Structure formats: C-alpha cells, structure tokens
Amino acid sequence: MTLQYNQILVAIDGSKESEWAFKKSVAIAARNNATLNLVNIIDTRSYAAVEAYDRSIAERAQKFAEELLGKYKVEAEATGLSKVNVVVDYGSPKTMIARDISKKLNIDLIICGATGLNAVERFLIGSVSENIVRSAKCDVLVIRTPEE
Template sequence: MLKQYRHIQVAIDGSKEADAAFQKAVAIAARNDADLEILHVIDTRSFQNVSSFDSAMVEQVSKEAETKLKEYHQRAIKAGAKKANYTVEFGSPKTIISHDFPKKKNIDLIILGATGLNAVERILLGSVTEYVSRTAKCDVLVIRNK
C-alpha cells in the first residue's frame, strides 16, 4: 500500500539538483493534494568570517532569498500544487532541514537534491543531504537528476 504524504518539504539552495527536487516535490504534492513547504536556509556560518557584522548584507541576502522563493511559489501554484508556502530560515541547514522545520510543520516527506559543498568541505563538514537522509524522523527523497 502506498503512503499518502500530507506535508511535503522541499529544500532549495539555488542548484540545478535543488530545482529538480522542487519539480518532483510539486508533482508529488499535486498528486497527494498535500501541503508543500518550500524552504531555503541561510547558513549563518557564512557570516562568521565577516569582521564587522553588517546587517545590510544579511538583509540583502534575505531579500534575494525571499524573491527567489516567491518565484518558486508561483511556479508551484502554476504546476498544480494547491497549498504551497515558502519560508526563509537562518541557522544550520543540516539541523533546520532535518529536524527543526519538519517538527514545526509536521512534515512527513523531505525532498532535496543530491547536492553538496565542494569536496574538501564535504570531508570536513559532511553533506547536508547525507545528514538529512541519515537523521530525519520522516521519509527523505533524494533527487539525483531530472
């Protein structure tokens, strides 16, 4: 018997793989008449190396993310997802994507692309996708390509 998903989360990071994950998430949400939560996490580690905390820079990054997510939201609605929302979060992508956001929104399926950091960062930090697929409490679908 196939599980029917009600609350689907898709993580967007601007990569081609994330776009493919988005397309798959929209199709699954439309087929299941499910809520689609489009999520982008701004990694706060990227601001740690800035010598003086520049709130204007954070605001600009946040506005750009919001603009991009609005576009994804419109695409989702056009493609048949009836209940789509988008959220920009700040913090650790691993923790937010795998634990915090799913708990807050009662997510039963996480969809994300098989993207990662560059090779050195993957060795030192580990892939977000790998971490999410290993630790999330709900089902995880990793999209490798279109």
Template sequence: MGLQYRHILVAMDGSREAEWAFQKGIEIAKRNGARLLLVHVIDTRTFALMDAYDTVIGDRAEKLAKDMLERYQNQAVEAGLTDFQYEIGFGSPKILIPREIAKKHQVDLILCGATGMNVVERFFIGSVSEHITRYAPCDVLIVRTVKDTE
C-alpha cells in the same frame, strides 16, 4: 491509511539539483493532495567572519532567498498546486531542516538535491543531504536527476 504524503518539504539551495527536487516535489504534492513547503536556510556561519557587514549581508541574503522562493511559488501555482508555503531559516541548513523545520511542520517527506561536493569537503563537513537523511524524522528523497517530461 496507505502511503500518502501530506506535508512535503523541499530544501532549496539554489542548485540545479534543488530545482529538480522542486519539480518532483510539485508532482508528488499534486498526486497526494499534499502541502508543499519550500525551505531555504541562510547559513549564518558564513557571515560570522565579516562581523561589521553582518546585517547588510544578512538582509541581502534574505531578500535574494525571498525573491527565489517567490519565483518558485509562481511556478507551483502555474503547475496547479494550491497548498503551498515557503520558509526562510537562519543557521545551519543541515541541522535546522531535519531537526526543527521538518518537525514544526509535521513533514512526512523531505526532498533535497544531491548537491555536488568534492571528497575532501564531504569528509570534513558532510553534505547537507547526507545530514538530512541521517536526522530527518520522516522519509527522504535525494534527487539526482531531472524530472522526466511527460
């Protein structure tokens, strides 16, 4: 069978590194004839403190995520990618992406940006990319650099 990826997931969090991961994801998907799945997880733990505004903020976050993912979808189509989908999850990104979403879509490669966190934040919560690497059921590519332009 060789090393061919069929279902590629890119974790999108709005960061510059996630943007780079998306660009690399397009290239890998095109080379492999694979499906590209973009995933954005709205971290609902951040709303827990706000209680009353919960649904308003949740709806707003979902609308922003949908707009972002549709912009990326247009870019993917312009780049010549035909097999594309996106998903918005609610919960903890570092748990949902590797443990649920990747399994549900039979993902064989996850790309995520090495998003910047300071040492203290990393010590207490651990980065999302670190968590994905530890719990993913498949290969993981942590993207640190912008894609080289041909």
C-alpha cells in the same frame, strides 16, 4: 496499503539539483494533494565573519532567498497546487531542515538535491542531504537527476 504524504518539505538553496528537487516535489505534492513547503535556510556560519564588516550580507541573503522561493511558489501554483508555503530561516541547514522545521511543520517527506552549493563544506564535514538522511524522522527523497 497506500502511503500518502500530506506535508512535503523541499530544501532549496539555488543549486541546479535543488531546482530538480523542486520540480519533482511539485509532481509528488500534486499526486498526494499535499502541502508543499519551500524551505531555504540561510547558513549563518557561512557569512558570520564577513558580516562583522558588512551588515548588509544578512539582508541580501534574506532578499535572495525570498525572491528565489517566491519565484518557485508562483511556478508551483501555476501547475495547480493550492497549498504552497515559503519558509526562510537562519541557522544550520543540516539541523534546521531535518529536526526543527520538519517537526514544527509535521513534515512526512523531505525532498532535497544530492549536492548543494557548498562544495568545500561537503568535502570537510559532509553534505546537508547526507545529514538529512541520517537525522530526519520522516521519509527522505534525495534527487540526483533532472526531471525527465
């Protein structure tokens, strides 16, 4: 029996490990002739208090996410992938990735880095990747090492 993935979601937050996850996801998507969904969730809880004083925070976060995912999309397409989507959304990455977006896009594999950018939150309430592993209804691949 061969397992084939059709819709792959890779969580990207700008960390080194999410870059490793991206690189490995490109290879997996190519082997499976799958659609690669590059996803960045702007964590509204992270800047809600600051945004009350500076309204441009959300706009800058959106612009950063779009530029980052746009760069990765170009890189993925340069390897020959033809089905690459970019998703930027707002909310809690822990719930949006594992539940909302994966259900909406009919994802059958989520790929993420073992740790992301927010070390304080990881220490206090657990990492996004840990929550994805616990909550996702599909396969999850957690990347800990760079592409070899």
